[in-house]
Amino acid sequence: xxxxxxxxxxxxxxxxxxxxxxxxxxxxxxxxxxxxxxxxxxxxxxxxxxxxxxxxxxxxxxxxxxxxxxxxxxxxxxxxxxxxxxxxxxxxxxxxxxxxxxxxxxxxxxxxxxxxxxxxxxxxxxxxxxxxxxxxxxxxxxxxxxxxxxxxxx
Amino acid sequence: xxxxxxxxxxxxxxxxxxxxxxxxxxxxxxxxxxxxxxxxxxxxxxxxxxxxxxxxxxxxxxxxxxxxxxxxxxxxxxxxxxxxxxxxxxxxxxxxxxxxxxxxxxxxxxxxxxxxxxxxxxxxxxxxxxxxxxxxxxxxxxxxxxxxxxxxxxxxxxxxxxxxxxxxxxxxxxxxxxxxxxxxxxxxxxxxxxxxxxxxxxxxxxxxxxxxxxxxxxxxxxxxxxxxxxxxxxxxxxxxxxxxxxxxxxxxxxxxxxxxxxxxxxxxxxxxxxxxxxxxxxxxxxxxxxxxxxxxxxxxxxxxxxxxxxxxxxxxxxxxxxxxxxxxxxxxxxxxxxxxxxxxxxxxxxxxxxxxxxxxxxxxxxxxxx
Amino acid sequence: xxxxxxxxxxxxxxxxxxxxxxxxxxxxxxxxxxxxxxxxxxxxxxxxxxxxxxxxxxxxxxxxxxxxxxxxxxxxxxxxxxxxxxxxxxxxxxxxxxxxxxxxxxxxxxxxxxxxxxxxxxxxxxxxxxxxxxxxxxxxxxxxxxxxxxxxxxxxxxxxxxxxxxxxxxxxxxxxxxxxxxxxxxxxxxxxxxxxxxxxxxxxxxxxxxxxxxxxxxxxxxxxxxxxxxxxxxxxxxxxxxxxxxxxxxxxxxxxxxxxxxxxxxxxxxxxxxxxxxxxxxxxxxxxxxxxxxxxxxxxxxxxxxxxxxxxxxxxxxxxxxxxxxxxxxxxxxxxxxxxxxx
Numbered sequence: 001x002x003x004x005x006x007x008x009x010x011x012x013x014x015x016x017x018x019x020x021x022x023x024x025x026x027x028x029x030x031x032x033x034x035x036x037x038x039x040x041x042x043x044x045x046x047x048x049x050x051x052x053x054x055x056x057x058x059x060x061x062x063x064x065x066x067x068x069x070x071x072x073x074x075x076x077x078x079x080x081x082x083x084x085x086x087x088x089x090x091x092x093x094x095x096x097x098x099x100x101x102x103x104x105x106x107x108x109x110x111x112x113x114x115x116x117x118x119x120x121x122x123x124x125x126x127x128x129x130x131x132x133x134x135x136x137x138x139x140x141x142x143x144x145x146x147x148x149x150x151x152x153x154x
Numbered sequence: 155x156x157x158x159x160x161x162x163x164x165x166x167x168x169x170x171x172x173x174x175x176x177x178x179x180x181x182x183x184x185x186x187x188x189x190x191x192x193x194x195x196x197x198x199x200x201x202x203x204x205x206x207x208x209x210x211x212x213x214x215x216x217x218x219x220x221x222x223x224x225x226x227x228x229x230x231x232x233x234x235x236x237x238x239x240x241x242x243x244x245x246x247x248x249x250x251x252x253x254x255x256x257x258x259x260x261x262x263x264x265x266x267x268x269x270x271x272x273x274x275x276x277x278x279x280x281x282x283x284x285x286x287x288x289x290x291x292x293x294x295x296x297x298x299x300x301x302x303x304x305x306x307x308x309x310x311x312x313x314x315x316x317x318x319x320x321x322x323x324x325x326x327x328x329x330x331x332x333x334x335x336x337x338x339x340x341x342x343x344x345x346x347x348x349x350x351x352x353x354x355x356x357x358x359x360x361x362x363x364x365x366x367x368x369x370x371x372x373x374x375x376x377x378x379x380x381x382x383x384x385x386x387x388x389x390x391x392x393x394x395x396x397x398x399x400x401x402x403x404x405x406x407x408x409x410x411x412x413x414x415x416x417x418x419x420x421x422x423x424x425x426x427x428x429x430x431x432x433x434x435x436x437x438x439x440x441x442x443x444x445x446x447x448x449x450x451x452x453x454x455x456x457x458x459x460x461x462x463x464x465x466x467x468x469x470x471x472x473x474x475x476x477x478x479x480x481x482x483x484x485x486x487x488x489x490x491x492x493x494x495x496x497x498x499x500x501x502x503x504x505x506x507x508x509x510x511x512x513x514x515x516x517x518x519x520x521x522x523x524x
Numbered sequence: 525x526x527x528x529x530x531x532x533x534x535x536x537x538x539x540x541x542x543x544x545x546x547x548x549x550x551x552x553x554x555x556x557x558x559x560x561x562x563x564x565x566x567x568x569x570x571x572x573x574x575x576x577x578x579x580x581x582x583x584x585x586x587x588x589x590x591x592x593x594x595x596x597x598x599x600x601x602x603x604x605x606x607x608x609x610x611x612x613x614x615x616x617x618x619x620x621x622x623x624x625x626x627x628x629x630x631x632x633x634x635x636x637x638x639x640x641x642x643x644x645x646x647x648x649x650x651x652x653x654x655x656x657x658x659x660x661x662x663x664x665x666x667x668x669x670x671x672x673x674x675x676x677x678x679x680x681x682x683x684x685x686x687x688x689x690x691x692x693x694x695x696x697x698x699x700x701x702x703x704x705x706x707x708x709x710x711x712x713x714x715x716x717x718x719x720x721x722x723x724x725x726x727x728x729x730x731x732x733x734x735x736x737x738x739x740x741x742x743x744x745x746x747x748x749x750x751x752x753x754x755x756x757x758x759x760x761x762x763x764x765x766x767x768x769x770x771x772x773x774x775x776x777x778x779x780x781x782x783x784x785x786x787x788x789x790x791x792x793x794x795x796x797x798x799x800x801x802x803x804x805x806x807x808x809x810x811x812x813x814x815x816x817x818x819x820x821x822x823x824x825x826x827x828x829x830x831x832x833x834x835x836x837x838x839x840x841x842x843x844x845x846x847x848x849x850x851x852x853x854x855x856x857x858x859x860x861x862x863x864x865x866x867x
C-alpha cells in the first residue's frame with residue numbers, strides 16, 4: 001500500500017517527520033537528500049525510535065583515535081541508545097538482536113498518485129535531541145520521490 | 155504505616171481492582187531554583203555564593219550518554235523529572251502504575267557539607283517531595299532522604315517526617331563515606347527498623363571506587379553499579395549489621411540483581427571457613443540475605459538465552475525478593491510492558507511486578523479503579 | 525581428589541614464598557642489602573593472615589619443602605606464584621630491585637631443579653618501564669610462563685600506562701596473570717580497608733570484575749590482539765551476569781569506546797581465562813551444572829592454589845564436569861593457552 005507522507009518541500013534535508021498510518025507510527029527522514037522510512041517502535045523495548053539522535057558511523061582502530069564520517073543515517077533509540085541503519089533497519093550491536101521494520105519511501109508526483117493512496121497523519125513528536133550486523137533489524141519502508149510527494153510503501 | 159484504602163465493603167468491591175504494578179524507582183528532580191528557594195536564608199546565600207562542596211557530577215563521573223536521561227522525557231522547560239504532568243502522562247498513566255516509589259537523588263552526596271547544610275538539604279528534598287509530588291497524586295510514595303554521614307541528624311530527620319505514612323523507606327547512597335555495614339550508621343538503620351521502614355541503598359554517592367581506582371569510561375561505571383552493590387552487601391553481612399538489627403530490611407536499588415547468586419555462594423564459602431572471625435554471624439550469609447534483602451530489577455539483565463535469567467533467578471532465591479522498577483526518566487529505563495524476560499510464570503510475574511513490593515512496603519493490595 | 529586425577533594436569537597456580545627477607549638478600553646488590561638491613565621492611569603478605577583457615581599455612585620456601593607436595597600430585601606442569609612483591613612499599617626502585625631478586629630466587633631455588641616447574645615473572649606495577657625491562661631480561665630463559673601482577677592496583681589495568689607491558693607480553697607470548705590481592709589497603713572501600721577479613725577475602729571477585737571491564741573498555745585487546753589474560757584466585761562464578769550487563773551496556777554506549785568493536789563478552793571469551801580456585805558454587809549439583817554451562821568450562825584452568833584452602837568447591841566442580849570438559853579444565857585449556865611456554 002502506498003501512503004502519502006507530505007509534499008517534498010515539507011521534508012527538507014536533515015529533517016524528519018513521524019507519521020501515523022493506521023496503528024503504525026513511522027519515521028520518515030531526509031538525510032542529505034536521501035529518503036528513508038523506519039518503524040517508530042524500537043524492537044528492544046518499544047521506545048520511540050525515530051525521535052532518536054542521528055549519527056554517522058564511528059570507526060576506531062586505536063583507542064582514543066576515532067574517525068566519523070559518511071551519511072548520518074544511524075538512528076539511536078532515545079531510550080537505551082541501540083542503533084539502526086535507516087536504509088536497511090539493520091542493527092549493529094552484535095548478534096541475537098531483532099530487526100526494526102524499514103519501509104520503502106519515494107517521492108511521487110501528484111498526478112501519478114491514485115485515489116486509493118492513504119494519507120498519513122503527522123504526529124506531534126517530542127523534540128529529538130539527538131558494524132557487525134546483528135539479527136536485530138528495524139522495520140524499514142520503501143520511499144520514493146516522484147516529482148512532488150514523499151510516498152512510503154507499506 | 156497507613157493504608158490508603160479502607161477495608162472494602164460489599165458495595166465497594168466493584169470499584170476496587172488488584173494492585174498489578176508497583177514501580178519502585180522513579181526519579182523526580184528539583185530545579186536548582188526550587189532548591190535554593192526552599193533553603194533557609196543563611197544556606198541559600200551560602201550555596202548561591204559557594205556552591206556545593208562535592209565535585210559536580212559532570213566532573214567526577216564519566217560522561218553519561220544522553221545526559222543520563224531518555225531523550226523523549228524532556229518537558230517544555232526544565233530537565234526530565236521536573237514536570238509532574240509529563241511524568242504522570244508518560245509513566246504513571248501510560249503504564250497504568252498503581253504505586254510509584256519516588257527516590258530523589260539530589261541528597262546522595264551527604265557528608266561533604268557542614269552538618270547543618272547537610273541536614274537542610276535533606277529537609278528541603280523531603281518537604282518538596284511531599285508538596286510537589288505526594289500531595290498531588292495518591293499513587294505516589296516517597297523515600298526519606300537523610301544526611302547519613304551525620305547519624306544523629308539523620309535520625310532526627312526520620313523522626314521529623316516518618317509520621318507521614320506516604321514515606322515508605324529511608325534513602326541512602328550506595329557509595330557512602332564508610333562501608334555500608336559500619337557501626338557508624340547503625341543508629342540510622344535502627345531508627346528505620348523501629349519504624350518498620352526499609353532502608354534503600356540507591357546507586358550514587360561520591361565513591362572513590364576504593365582499591366582499584368576510578369574507571370575512565372561510563373561503560374565501566376554503569377556496568378559497575380552491580381559491583382558496588384556486591385561490596386555494599388558484603389559489608390552489611392560481614393560486619394554483623396543484620397545480626398545486630400534483626401528487624402532491618404534493605405532494598406538495593408538500581409544495581410541490577412542477578413549478581414546475587416554468585417555473591418551468596420562466595421560469602422557462604424568464606425563464612426564456612428572464617429566464621430570464627432565474626433562469631434556474631436550465627437548462620438550462613440545467604441540466610442541473612444534471604445531475611446533482610448530486597449532488590450529491584452533495574453537495569454534488567456538480558457542474557458542471550460532467557461532461560462539463563464530464570465535459572466539465576468532461582469539460584470539467587472530472587473523470586474520473592476525482586477521488585478520491578480522503571481528508573482524513569484533515566485536512559486536505561488525499563489518498560490513495564492516489554493522488559494521482563496520470557497518464560498516467567500504468571501505467579502512469578504505477579505510477585506515481581508507488584509507482590510514483593512506490596513509486602514516490603516506495606517502497600518494495599520487493592521486500590522480504587524481510576 | 526586423587527593423585528591419579530591430577531597426574532598430567534597443568535597446575536596454573538601453586539604458591540612459594542621466601543621465609544624471610546634473608547632468603548632473597550643474596551640476590552640483591554650491596555646498596556639494596558644495606559637499604560633493607562637498615563630498616564624494618566619485611567615480607568609479610570597482607571592478604572593471608574597465618575591463622576585464617578583459608579590461608580592454609582606458609583607456602584614452601586625451598587625446593588625441599590615443595591618436592592613432597594609436587595610429587596604427591598605429580599602434575600605435568602606447575603606454574604609457581606610468588607606474591608612477595610605485594611608486601612613491598614612504594615619506592616619504585618626498591619620494588620624493581622625486589623622483583624629481580626624474587627624472580628632470580630624462584631629460578632635458582634625451584635625452576636632449575638625440576639622440569640615440571642614454571643613460574644610467573646613477578647613485576648611491580650609502580651614502574652612499568654622497569655617491569656618491561658624485567659620481562660625482557662627473563663623472556664628467553666625458557667622457564668617463565670606468564671607475567672604476574674596483583675589484581676589490586678592503584679589504576680585499573682586497562683589504562684594506557686600499562687600498555688608497554690602488554691606490548692612486551694604479547695611479543696613473547698606471555699599471558700598477563702592478575703592474581704588475587706595486592707598491596708594492603710586496596711580493598712574496594714573508600715579507605716581501602718575493611719573491618720573484617722571476611723569482606724576483604726570475598727572482595728577479590730569485585731576487583732576482578734572491575735579489571736575485566738577496564739581491560740576491554742580501554743581497548744587493550746584492540747591494540748594487542750594476541751594478548752592473553754588469566755585471573756588467578758579471583759573466582760569465576762560471578763562472570764555470566766557481569767558479561768550480560770557489560771554486553772547490554774556496550775550496545776547503548778559503544779560510541780564512547782568505538783575501539784571496542786565486538787561485544788565485550790567476545791573479547792573476554794577469546795582473551796581471558798580463570799583459575800578454578802576459589803570455586804564459589806551452589807550446593808545443588810544441578811545448579812552447578814547450570815553455572816558451568818553459563819560460564820563455559822572452556823574458560824577454566826585448574827589451579828591447586830596450594831597451600832590455600834577455599835573449601836570443597838573445586839571437587840564439586842569436577843564432579844559436575846563431563847570427562848571431556850574435565851580434561852580441558854585440568855590440562856587441555858592451559859596447554860593451549862600457554863602453548864610452548866609450558867611444553
